[in-house]
Amino acid sequence: MAVYKTSEFRKGLKVQIDGEPYLMIEMNFVKPGKGNALYKCRLRNIIRNTVLDRTYKGGDTLEAADIQEIQTQYLYKQGTTFVFMDNASFEQYELSAEQVDDNWKYLKDGMVCSMLLYNGNPIAVTPPNHVELKVEYCEPGVRGDTATNVTKPVKVETGAEFVCPSFIEMGNVIRIDTRTGEYVERAST
Amino acid sequence: MIDGGQLSNDWRPTARLDRLRRRAELLRETRAFFTERGFLEIETPVLSRETIVDRHLDPLSVRCDMETGDASDSARGWLQTSPELGMKRALAAYGVSLFQVTRAFRAGEVGVRHNPEFTMVEWYEVGAGIDAGIERLSQYAERLLGRPPARRVSYADAFQAHAGINPHRATIEAMAEAGSRLGKTVPESLPRDPDAWRNWLLAECVEPHLGWGEPAIVWGYPASQAALARLHPDDPAVAERFELYVDGVELANGYHELLDANELAARARSQNRAREAGGKTGLPAPNRLLNAMRAGMPSCAGVALGFDRLVMIATGSTDIREVMAFPWDRA
Numbered sequence: 001m002a003v004y005k006t007s008e009f010r011k012g013l014k015v016q017i018d019g020e021p022y023l024m025i026e027m028n029f030v031k032p033g034k035g036n037a038l039y040k041c042r043l044r045n046i047i048r049n050t051v052l053d054r055t056y057k058g059g060d061t062l063e064a065a066d067i068q069e070i071q072t073q074y075l076y077k078q079g080t081t082f083v084f085m086d087n088a089s090f091e092q093y094e095l096s097a098e099q100v101d102d103n104w105k106y107l108k109d110g111m112v113c114s115m116l117l118y119n120g121n122p123i124a125v126t127p128p129n130h131v132e133l134k135v136e137y138c139e140p141g142v143r144g145d146t147a148t149n150v151t152k153p154v155k156v157e158t159g160a161e162f163v164c165p166s167f168i169e170m171g172n173v174i175r176i177d178t179r180t181g182e183y184v185e186r187a188s189t
Numbered sequence: 190m191i192d193g194g195q196l197s198n199d200w201r202p203t204a205r206l207d208r209l210r211r212r213a214e215l216l217r218e219t220r221a222f223f224t225e226r227g228f229l230e231i232e233t234p235v236l237s238r239e240t241i242v243d244r245h246l247d248p249l250s251v252r253c254d255m256e257t258g259d260a261s262d263s264a265r266g267w268l269q270t271s272p273e274l275g276m277k278r279a280l281a282a283y284g285v286s287l288f289q290v291t292r293a294f295r296a297g298e299v300g301v302r303h304n305p306e307f308t309m310v311e312w313y314e315v316g317a318g319i320d321a322g323i324e325r326l327s328q329y330a331e332r333l334l335g336r337p338p339a340r341r342v343s344y345a346d347a348f349q350a351h352a353g354i355n356p357h358r359a360t361i362e363a364m365a366e367a368g369s370r371l372g373k374t375v376p377e378s379l380p381r382d383p384d385a386w387r388n389w390l391l392a393e394c395v396e397p398h399l400g401w402g403e404p405a406i407v408w409g410y411p412a413s414q415a416a417l418a419r420l421h422p423d424d425p426a427v428a429e430r431f432e433l434y435v436d437g438v439e440l441a442n443g444y445h446e447l448l449d450a451n452e453l454a455a456r457a458r459s460q461n462r463a464r465e466a467g468g469k470t471g472l473p474a475p476n477r478l479l480n481a482m483r484a485g486m487p488s489c490a491g492v493a494l495g496f497d498r499l500v501m502i503a504t505g506s507t508d509i510r511e512v513m514a515f516p517w518d519r520a
Contacts, residue, residue: 007297029300032396033432033442033495034416035388036245037297038376055376057385058297059468 002064006039006056014065021046021065021118047123068117074107082107084115084125093122105160106131106178127178132187133157134173141167202514212500212512215333216290219310222332223288228312231287233275239475240267241274243416244463247296268294271493272311274478280313280489281481288312290496301508302438304516308496315487319429319445322490323406326433326443330404334435334503339404347407352394357411357426361386368393384413400434407432418444435502441494450482
């Protein structure tokens with residue numbers, strides 16, 4: 001396994017600490033003129049999103065984390081397991097509901113998602129920034145009301161609920177920003 | 190576009206023009222300050238056969254193929270970590286107060302206050318002891334930065350005030366505890382060397398509080414951190430070393446200079462042992478300096494000041510890249 005020396009420490013490095021992958025999000029070099037060098041690092045756990053502060057001395061090393069990003073296709077859900085397929089190798093990967101987190105709201109059969117592998121095992125999946133979802137159920141809208149400040153909840157084909165303008169009707173396709181979970185526009189009627 | 194090249198903005202300087210104008214003014218002021226006080230401006234080699242032996246300073250080495258046919262000319266040279274060796278040899282030979290504005294190089298030092306190549310102002314004042322040395326440094330900061338005279342604070346009092354411990358007596362455990370109490374991340378990998386822990390506390394808990402309002406000059410460092418300073422004649426546990434801090438930034442380091450060649454040789458050996466114990470390579474003994482000291486160096490106070498950091502303070506910059514046109518990542 002590759003190791004990083006303190007002289008290679010920088011923002012964006014993916015390292016392994018106590019068996020877990022971390023992203024270096026801040027790195028400060030501190031050195032009194034006549035003293036030893038210190039490397040003050042802030043690291044984010046890539047799986048749990050927790051933040052860790054560590055201070056290293058010159059000459060210390062950190063193991064590189066084996067993190068790989070692949071493009072996958074969402075296949076289907078089986079019980080509480082989500083099944084994806086690597087577009088290049090056709091290998092299948094299973095993620096638990098916990099690993100998929102809120103992203104289940106966007107998953108449609110065949111959707112291309114990027115997946116992070118840690119030591120070859122899937123740890124997280126990210127859908128495209130914008131997805132189009134068909135509205136399965138909502139209260140009837142007020143015809144002719146195109147104002148976007150009057151909103152209502154709608155239920156889409158994945159079973160998730162989103163807040164939309166009141167003119168959206170059943171059967172419409174809406175575009176959602178997956179980074180915020182917010183309605184963007186009506187894609188088709 | 191050059192073949193294979195990419196259109197990129199990294200040819201541009203990182204400093205704004207107004208900051209470089211201020212930098213040029215401060216450079217002129219520096220030369221005026223020392224010249225008016227009778228110091229002679231001197232130049233010594235940046236690339237030299239000898240280098241300072243310090244456990245925490247890594248000089249960059251250069252292969253010198255001079256192609257003169259002289260075998261000794263294809264030796265290794267060192268880019269100086271400060272102009273100290275050359276200036277002290279000149280001091281021994283000429284016996285007059287000297288100053289220099291030059292480039293210094295330190296391998297591996299990159300950060301918001303560090304660039305591997307930087308500008309150093311270094312001066313030696315013949316006949317000055319520690320008090321006169323501190324006074325001169327304070328005057329320089331007053332003139333260049335327009336600050337009030339510096340407040341003197343002992344190393345022990347600075348630690349007591351900001352970390353709540355006595356740095357000369359505290360155990361490593363007590364120092365770790367003091368830093369942790371102040372919310373600092375304890376560096377697990379530091380060796381069991383009290384100076385490593387003192388430096389951690391200094392950098393994390395003490396330095397950030399020093400030199401607000403009026404500059405602070407810290408004096409009375411532990412003898413184990415004497416570097417090239419004399420030990421106090423009445424208290425050999427303390428070195429006659431001092432440092433200037435402005436707005437929480439370390440700007441300069443000064444000594445009542447060590448004159449004893451045998452003592453310097455012993456310190457160089459001990460620094461080399463510490464380097465090797467820490468996995469670094471040893472550095473050659475500074476023989477030309479040792480011979481100069483044996484021939485007789487006048488009693489003096491010497492100071493080295495980081496000019497880029499001075500410009501940072503003067504311009505309110507928080508990153509050294511804002512005050513140099515082409516820092517290492519653009520060099």
